[in-house]
Structure formats: C-alpha cells, structure tokens
Amino acid sequence: xxxxxxxxxxxxxxxxxxxxxxxxxxxxxxxxxxxxxxxxxxxxxxxxxxxxxxxxxxxxxxxxxxxxxxxxxxxxxxxxxxxxxxxxxxxxxxxxxxxxxxxxxxxxxxxxxxxxxxxxxxxxxxxxxxxxxxxxxxxxxxxxxxxxxxxxxxxxxxxxxxxxxxxxxxxxxxxxxxxxxxxxxxxxxxxxxxxxxxxxxxxxxxxxxxxxxxxxxxxxxxxxxxxxxxxxxxxxxxxxxxxxxx
Amino acid sequence: xxxxxxxxxxxxxxxxxxxxxxxxxxxxxxxxxxxxxxxxxxxxxxxxxxxxxxxxxxxxxxxxxxxxxxxxxxxxxxxxxxxxxxxxxxxxxxxxxxxxxxxxxxxxxxxxxxxxxxxxxxxxxxxxxxxxxxxxxxxxxxxxxxxxxxxxxxxxxxxxxxxxxxxxxxxxxxxxxxxxxxxxxxxxxxxxxxxxxxxxxxxxxxxxxxxxxxxxxxxxxxxxxxxxxxxxxxxxxxxxxxxxxxxxxxxxxxx
Numbered sequence: 001x002x003x004x005x006x007x008x009x010x011x012x013x014x015x016x017x018x019x020x021x022x023x024x025x026x027x028x029x030x031x032x033x034x035x036x037x038x039x040x041x042x043x044x045x046x047x048x049x050x051x052x053x054x055x056x057x058x059x060x061x062x063x064x065x066x067x068x069x070x071x072x073x074x075x076x077x078x079x080x081x082x083x084x085x086x087x088x089x090x091x092x093x094x095x096x097x098x099x100x101x102x103x104x105x106x107x108x109x110x111x112x113x114x115x116x117x118x119x120x121x122x123x124x125x126x127x128x129x130x131x132x133x134x135x136x137x138x139x140x141x142x143x144x145x146x147x148x149x150x151x152x153x154x155x156x157x158x159x160x161x162x163x164x165x166x167x168x169x170x171x172x173x174x175x176x177x178x179x180x181x182x183x184x185x186x187x188x189x190x191x192x193x194x195x196x197x198x199x200x201x202x203x204x205x206x207x208x209x210x211x212x213x214x215x216x217x218x219x220x221x222x223x224x225x226x227x228x229x230x231x232x233x234x235x236x237x238x239x240x241x242x243x244x245x246x
Numbered sequence: 247x248x249x250x251x252x253x254x255x256x257x258x259x260x261x262x263x264x265x266x267x268x269x270x271x272x273x274x275x276x277x278x279x280x281x282x283x284x285x286x287x288x289x290x291x292x293x294x295x296x297x298x299x300x301x302x303x304x305x306x307x308x309x310x311x312x313x314x315x316x317x318x319x320x321x322x323x324x325x326x327x328x329x330x331x332x333x334x335x336x337x338x339x340x341x342x343x344x345x346x347x348x349x350x351x352x353x354x355x356x357x358x359x360x361x362x363x364x365x366x367x368x369x370x371x372x373x374x375x376x377x378x379x380x381x382x383x384x385x386x387x388x389x390x391x392x393x394x395x396x397x398x399x400x401x402x403x404x405x406x407x408x409x410x411x412x413x414x415x416x417x418x419x420x421x422x423x424x425x426x427x428x429x430x431x432x433x434x435x436x437x438x439x440x441x442x443x444x445x446x447x448x449x450x451x452x453x454x455x456x457x458x459x460x461x462x463x464x465x466x467x468x469x470x471x472x473x474x475x476x477x478x479x480x481x482x483x484x485x486x487x488x489x490x491x492x493x494x495x496x497x498x499x500x501x
Contacts (some may be wrong), residue, residue: 146328147340148298149321150401151315152354153354156347156348159347160329164331186441214398242381
C-alpha cells in the first residue's frame, strides 16, 4: 500500500464520518474533530497506558500462535503420514467458535493476561496451521526431488525449502489474523481487567456514557490494528524480496 | 561405472515398468534415454539418482550399491528445480550450503569434501554471472537451466543425470545448451545420462541411445551413435539416418 493512498483513504473516511455525524446529530455519534481533540487530551490521561496493555496482549497472543502453529503446520504439510493423522482433528476443532470458551479459560487460568493470551492463541492457532500446512503441502515435488539429489535429508529440506517457502504463508496468516485478534482482544478485555482498550471503550461507552472518549478508544484500537498491518507488510518486504520483483 | 543387474520396478498398484532389466554404462560415456511418455524413462533416471529403489535386482555405481541419493551424482530436472526465493547465485551455492549444513558425514556429504568457493567460476563458465543477483522469475528459461547446471557442477559430480532439461526452451537456446553440456562433460570427464522424448535431442547428445518402449522393459535396446559431438554431425547423413531409424522403431512399437 502506498503512503499517499493510505492518506487519501483516511481523509475519505473522516469525511464520511463527518457527514454521518451531521445527519444523525446525536451525542452517540460525535464528529471526528471532537474525537480528535478528546484523543489528544486522553492520550496524556491514561489512554497510552491502556494502549500499551492491549498492544502487549495482542502481540503476545499472535507471537505465541505463530511460534507454535507455524512448526505444526510445516510438519503436517511436509509429511503425508502426519497429515493423515492430524488433519481430521484440525477440521473438527477449527469450526468451533473458540470465543465460547472465554468463561472456561478464565476459570482455569484466572483473570490475568495468561487467560486473555490463551484465548487469542486458541483462535489464531488453527488459522495459521491450516494456511501454513497448505503452503507446505503444495510445494512442487520436483523442488523436493532436486534438493534430495543435492544431498538434502529431512532436516535440510526443512531448513532450505519448507521454512522459506512457508514464510509468505505465515505472514499472510498473520495479516488475516490481525482483524480477528483485535476483535478477540476487545472481548477478552471486557471483563476481569481495568487496563486495555477494550475495557476503556466499554467503560466510557456503557458506564460513563462519555461517547467522545469511547470513540477515542475505537480510534486507538484501529491504530493498533493498522500499525500491525504495516508491520507485517514491512516484514514481508524485508523477508520475501522475491515476491516483489518484476 | 553403472551396473543395473536384473532390476524390477513397479509403482504401487500398477504393472511393472522394468522386469529383469540389465544395463551397463561406462565411465565418461554420454547416454540418451529415449522413448514415448509412460515408457518409464524418467523412472529409470530416478532409480539411477537413488530417489527410487528397485523391487528386486540392484543398481551399483562405482562398485557401490545404490540405496539413497549419491553425493557425486547430480540431477537436473526440466523445471521447478530452483528455489524461487533465492537469487541465481544463492541457488548455485545451495548444494554447498546443504553440505556445510551436514558437515562431512559421508552420507549427505562425501568424506574429505573440501568446499572451495567455486561458485564465481561456475557462474562465469555458464555465462550467468551478470544475472547472478536476480531471482529465477526474472531470468529466461535458458538462464534458469544454466543456473541449475552450475549448481550441480559446483558440487564436482562425476555423473550427471538430466530429465528433459531443455524441452521447455526454444530451438536456438536448446542447441546452445546441448553443445555446452557436451563440452562440459568432456571437460569435467563426466558421465552423462539424459532423458528425452525428442529424437533429434537423443541423436544430438547421446554417444549411446537407449530406446525404451511400452512397458514392461525387459531388454535394453541400445543404438550406437559414435559421431556425436563432431562438428557438422547434426547435418550429416549418419545423423539423419539414425533419426529416421529411431523414428521408425518408435512408430512400429506404438502402432
């Protein structure tokens, strides 16, 4: 994405927001300028703290998911036997909406960050496993055979073929997970915490009825997601140079 | 150098491609394996590469029975053999990196293997030093195949196995690469076995031509082609005569 395009999209979005606020004309939809001024004020007033708590949770949840799911996906995708063993299990567990386990996880792991990170992990794990597995399984057999003939065994194949081949899939999985991760973050921060953007949005919107502040939290959460998108793009441009050549 | 002793091979749930098939290939010879699709020529090459194992009989190279890919055999395929995420140079280095990864274990890497940095030499010898920092998707089919050859030769093989390496290339590039392959083989004293479905390629490259037909292949039908490599051979009478003979043999068998 070009910087100029991102800027234009932001302007267009703010413009539509402004129109909608003028049409609705109710306290529940304040104009963007109002929210921006509150945003600047709140930033010095603890919003940054909530942001950092949320950033840590979502980062930890995604990092843990990638670190566990990518090797599992690679192993299953690289071996027909493992795939036969585990793919049915994954298909059975994948469609279960993991959000329903929030109370169960809190019951087992308490109300701290461990439970919140675990819930995110449960949801992201399957997405990443499936994408990475498909990528690893779809490699042309000629590529594997050439590497075998160069003397590569299982370990070298993993290092020189499966891992680099799956890197784009891992990053795609990450990008697709960001939306889900932020949504799950919100849900996990609704209860059992006094820090985080989810708590901040809910508290301002439902308890204090301070709508400009609530939208400030929404903006902060969007920025959190946007920053993660940009980070993944940046990593992809660094690690997957071959995908960008013409 | 290579001895196939009464090998039998079949894919699971299929009738055998080779039955009691024997063949001897001498050191430094260039062989073309010719035949229609489905005759088992690629399978034979993979057997020689140690990627497949015969159900009975045995294959030995330099006196050693083949049970897995042999470090001194180089295999070059038609396509997809290069890592798309690595530059041409990194692809040429790949075999050496795999060997360093394992160290001298005698299984993946020959004992006493001295990894000298011969990559720049091979990039230059194959004429791809100028595109060395490009990715496979950015270079031509001919350059990709040159990269694959450089990668194999960097490992100092004594046997070169090629599976239809030039069939996706245009006629001029194909002939250039065929001539380059022949001169590299005589320069490096390599044994060459090339699989092809094109009669002109077999006659243009193979000092000996093995003709396979509808399976099961039981006896090796070998055609001598001693004129190969001589200048002007491709426009000689002998060349056309052999092409014609092979053409009739293939027609007769499949009719």
